[in-house]
Amino acid sequence: MAAPRSLLRGLAWTLGLGALVWALAVAAAAVLAVDEEVDELLDDALRASAEGLAPALANLGPVGVRAPSPQASGELRYAWWLLDAQGQLLQQSPGDYPALGQARPPAGFSNASPWRLYARPLDQPGGLWLVVGQTRAERREALQEVMWMVALSSLGVALLGLPLLALRARQELRPLGRLSERLEQLAHEGVAPQQLAHALGEPERAELAPIHRALRTLGEHLSERLAFERAFAPQAAHLLRTPLAGMDAQLAVALKEAAPETLPRLRLLRESTTRLQRLVLALLRLFRSEQAVQRQWLDAAQLLSELPTPGLSLRSTPGGRRLSADPELLAAALLNLLDNAQRHGARSVWLEWPSEQCLLVCDDGPGMPEAERVALEAALQDSAAAADASGQGLGLRLAALVTRAHGGRLRLPPQAQGFAVALELGPPHE
Amino acid sequence: MRILLVEDDWVLGDGLRAFLRAEGQVVDWCPTLAQASAALRGEPFDAWLLDWQLPDGSGLDWLQARRAQGLRTPALMLTARETLNDRIQGLDGGADDYLVKPFAPEELAARLRACVRRQLPSEGALTLQGGAQVQLQTRSAQWQGQKVELTAREWALMEALLLRSGRWVSKADLEALALGFDGQPASSNSLEVHIANLRRKLGRSAIETLRGLGYRCALETP
Numbered sequence: 001m002a003a004p005r006s007l008l009r010g011l012a013w014t015l016g017l018g019a020l021v022w023a024l025a026v027a028a029a030a031v032l033a034v035d036e037e038v039d040e041l042l043d044d045a046l047r048a049s050a051e052g053l054a055p056a057l058a059n060l061g062p063v064g065v066r067a068p069s070p071q072a073s074g075e076l077r078y079a080w081w082l083l084d085a086q087g088q089l090l091q092q093s094p095g096d097y098p099a100l101g102q103a104r105p106p107a108g109f110s111n112a113s114p115w116r117l118y119a120r121p122l123d124q125p126g127g128l129w130l131v132v133g134q135t136r137a138e139r140r141e142a143l144q145e146v147m148w149m150v151a152l153s154s155l156g157v158a159l160l161g162l163p164l165l166a167l168r169a170r171q172e173l174r175p176l177g178r179l180s181e182r183l184e185q186l187a188h189e190g191v192a193p194q195q196l197a198h199a200l201g202e203p204e205r206a207e208l209a210p211i212h213r214a215l216r217t218l219g220e221h222l223s224e225r226l227a228f229e230r231a232f233a234p235q236a237a238h239l240l241r242t243p244l245a246g247m248d249a250q251l252a253v254a255l256k257e258a259a260p261e262t263l264p265r266l267r268l269l270r271e272s273t274t275r276l277q278r279l280v281l282a283l284l285r286l287f288r289s290e291q292a293v294q295r296q297w298l299d300a301a302q303l304l305s306e307l308p309t310p311g312l313s314l315r316s317t318p319g320g321r322r323l324s325a326d327p328e329l330l331a332a333a334l335l336n337l338l339d340n341a342q343r344h345g346a347r348s349v350w351l352e353w354p355s356e357q358c359l360l361v362c363d364d365g366p367g368m369p370e371a372e373r374v375a376l377e378a379a380l381q382d383s384a385a386a387a388d389a390s391g392q393g394l395g396l397r398l399a400a401l402v403t404r405a406h407g408g409r410l411r412l413p414p415q416a417q418g419f420a421v422a423l424e425l426g427p428p429h430e
Numbered sequence: 431m432r433i434l435l436v437e438d439d440w441v442l443g444d445g446l447r448a449f450l451r452a453e454g455q456v457v458d459w460c461p462t463l464a465q466a467s468a469a470l471r472g473e474p475f476d477a478w479l480l481d482w483q484l485p486d487g488s489g490l491d492w493l494q495a496r497r498a499q500g501l502r503t504p505a506l507m508l509t510a511r512e513t514l515n516d517r518i519q520g521l522d523g524g525a526d527d528y529l530v531k532p533f534a535p536e537e538l539a540a541r542l543r544a545c546v547r548r549q550l551p552s553e554g555a556l557t558l559q560g561g562a563q564v565q566l567q568t569r570s571a572q573w574q575g576q577k578v579e580l581t582a583r584e585w586a587l588m589e590a591l592l593l594r595s596g597r598w599v600s601k602a603d604l605e606a607l608a609l610g611f612d613g614q615p616a617s618s619n620s621l622e623v624h625i626a627n628l629r630r631k632l633g634r635s636a637i638e639t640l641r642g643l644g645y646r647c648a649l650e651t652p
Contacts, residue, residue: 234510234511237511241510241531241532242439242510242531242532243439243442244531245531245532245533246439246441246442246443246444246445247445247532248532248534248535249442250448252445252534252535252536253445253449256449256452257452280532
């Protein structure tokens with residue numbers, strides 16, 4: 001199963017993207033706002049230039065036509081032209097820049113590519129006009145500088161604020177982490193469900209209160225269920241165990257009193273009773289949640305040899321190892337596997353030990369189609385699916401429950417011939 | 431041995447009674463504690479087999495009450511309660527052994543013998559006056575170097591006497607303790623017949639008789 005998405009990572013991504021979008025939005029808003037302002041400011045500067053130049057040029061006296069002064073004077077931001085009443089150029093500011101390109105602009109502001117112009121008459125006889133201009137490229141450049149400054153400032157603020165936001169998010173998520181740690185600790189300590197709410201204490205954040213409430217409700221439901229189970233289990237155990245003991249006692253007497261010809265049948269009947277007892281005991285133990293698996297070191301080959309297996313020959317590979325397992329549960333699992341093997345046409349069953357704490361039960365039966373084997377193994381490893389599975393594998397399901405109760409799992413390894421079940425019993429006690 | 435079996439399940443009670451009778455024990459089967467208490471007033475018993483959960487109360491409470499009265503008869507609890515706490519509670523409550531249902535009756539019989547054996551003066555073979563040796567665990571006997579075969583009734587008598595070795599046992603008590611496997615009262619002279627057979631097989635001095643007191647089986651001091 002893939003690892004779940006990290007809440008912190010998701011939050012960090014969201015905050016990062018949010019900050020970026022915020023920076024862009026702020027920049028766009030600033031551009032829209034300053035675009036007009038910049039125009040007005042530059043127009044004001046243009047008019048101020050004209051007002052400043054006008055007295056100086058008015059005092060030039062009679063003006064003749066002068067050649068433009070072509071020498072460069074660095075970066076040009078403004079240019080001016082002195083025109084006569086007919087619009088003839090009399091004089092212009094020094095510098096290399098595009099021509100005015102028209103006779104005489106109207107008074108006030110006007111546009112004439114590539115210029116933004118401001119024209120006014122000079123207070124002088126002869127009807128002289130002063131035109132001050134600024135190239136539109138210059139104005140765009142000024143606007144772009146402003147836009148860049150705003151955008152970079154916003155981005156800078158966003159980038160500087162991002163770690164702070166991430167830190168804050170981490171701090172705010174810490175109560176959630178502490179709640180998880182506390183729950184894990186309580187699970188490790190084996191706290192009773194009814195004590196869960198008390199052991200958790202008060203929620204650190206308002207958002208955690210619903211989780212606390214849900215856990216409290218869950219704890220209450222679990223304790224009710226446990227209480228019911230505690231009350232029910234001994235009764236069920238009594239109701240099941242006593243008749244089993246009675247059957248065995250009656251059969252033991254019948255074996256003593258029976259005629260020789262009925263002895264084999266009675267022995268088979270008693271073997272079945274023993275088998276039924278093992279199954280019932282294993283099921284009672286598996287489904288009584290408060291009762292832990294009672295492990296001990298045992299010889300699985302010996303255990304197998306003690307089970308009633310009419311019609312099957314049993315063998316085990318030499319050097320059988322000892323396993324840490326609950327003998328009753330393991331016996332019930334093995335009984336079911338032997339029963340399965342026999343029902344599916346096997347004549348012989350043998351044990352192998354592929355690894356520590358793993359017992360492989362193989363048979364010489366017809367085996368199972370590969371796709372079916374894979375599907376069955378997947379179903380057995382998924383407890384919910386195994387619980388819903390019907391038909392084939394009832395014995396396997398009990399064996400799977402036994403391995404799970406030991407902290408292990410059941411596998412169905414592929415076989416060239418026959419069928420095999422691997423009981424992985426989990427690590428032994430420390 | 432005479433055994434008091436307190437078990438309310440008919441199939442189990444009947445099965446255990448039949449099985450133990452076939453083993454040579456005398457079994458009084460009571461399905462309730464009230465009947466068990468009544469049985470205790472009239473008959474001597476060598477062991478009690480007690481179910482825990484009975485229709486008229488707890489077998490363990492009943493046992494504790496009997497222990498409080500000073501009764502030390504070996505008691506074996508038969509129960510479906512299997513947790514460690516249950517076992518501890520049962521043993522601390524006065525039981526000498528504890529067997530969880532379902533169990534094989536053969537194991538019950540063996541545990542019962544082990545419980546009762548602890549009442550004997552020593553483990554292993556016992557030497558009777560006159561030199562005969564008997565071993566209750568294996569039910570084997572020898573006299574004058576020869577193996578001796580005893581019947582189930584004779585073993586029952588030997589057990590009853592050996593469990594009370596050195597003490598006089600009245601004829602009535604001995605009949606109650608050792609005879610009547612089929613639940614029928616013993617015939618008037620059957621006890622004398624069995625005692626005579628035991629003396630023939632194990633020597634005359636193995637069992638003493640004293641008029642008015644009954645019978646006694648004395649062990650030779652080592």
